[in-house]
Amino acid sequence: MSITDPKNLQSALDWRYATKKFDPSRRIPSDVWKALEASLVMAPSSYGLQPFKFIVLTDPKLREQIKTASWNQAQVTDCSHYVVFAIRKDMGEDWVDQFLARTAEVRGTPLESLSGYKQYMMGDLVNGPRAAVVNDWAARQAYIAFGTLMLAAAVLGVDACPIEGMIPAKVDEILGLGDQGLASVCACALGYRLESDKYATLPKVRFPVETLVEYR
Numbered sequence: 001m002s003i004t005d006p007k008n009l010q011s012a013l014d015w016r017y018a019t020k021k022f023d024p025s026r027r028i029p030s031d032v033w034k035a036l037e038a039s040l041v042m043a044p045s046s047y048g049l050q051p052f053k054f055i056v057l058t059d060p061k062l063r064e065q066i067k068t069a070s071w072n073q074a075q076v077t078d079c080s081h082y083v084v085f086a087i088r089k090d091m092g093e094d095w096v097d098q099f100l101a102r103t104a105e106v107r108g109t110p111l112e113s114l115s116g117y118k119q120y121m122m123g124d125l126v127n128g129p130r131a132a133v134v135n136d137w138a139a140r141q142a143y144i145a146f147g148t149l150m151l152a153a154a155v156l157g158v159d160a161c162p163i164e165g166m167i168p169a170k171v172d173e174i175l176g177l178g179d180q181g182l183a184s185v186c187a188c189a190l191g192y193r194l195e196s197d198k199y200a201t202l203p204k205v206r207f208p209v210e211t212l213v214e215y216r
């Protein structure tokens, strides 16, 4: 079967589930992790602004602390890689400028030619009507990367548990995110399931396709 065979996607979607029990002895190999990391970096975002940062926790002591701020969920400490999704709080002109400088560098275009694009973004998200909700906008962008990572994991046979069950303010305090102008929104545990995890075999509860998808 080729990678583009729809059956492969269906079987990855059927195979994945929100993993409750990870095998603490299994680690994601580095080449697989690099591909998952790429799924975060390559995730699309509004205007391409990437108003987020992904903090990958490897330190067991830090993970213990994060667990206490995450409803004591065992996934935090038992998984192989634990990713905290943070937004760049109150994104302003400075970040827009950094993004434009990067665009000019990557595409070899003069910065001046991007001034119209800058005004457009500033007039929308920094000085415009959406400035008041820029952190909600940023969180939506982070969630796109969150979904991209989970699908990538499923395709690569890596188990994942999306985690919103946490106290973001506590997570921020433990990781010192506020000082970096960041704020956590969600997290994802990644690794390999234990055979004893009963959730793996429970039938998936989804509304019928007609309830969720409408054709016009």
Ligand SMILES: Cc1cc2nc3c(=O)[nH]c(=O)nc-3n(C[C@H](O)[C@H](O)[C@H](O)COP(=O)(O)O)c2cc1C
Residues within 6 Å of the ligand: 016, 017, 018, 019, 020, 073, 161, 162, 163, 164, 165, 166, 186, 204
């Ligand atoms: C945004 C989001 C947050 C979630 N937070 C948690 C969580 O904190 N702990 C947990 O065990 N599962 C969490 N889940 C898993 C959901 O309960 C699960 O995805 C849903 O019940 C569907 O089951 P399935 O993913 O196994 O198909 C979360 C899922 C999403 C998408």
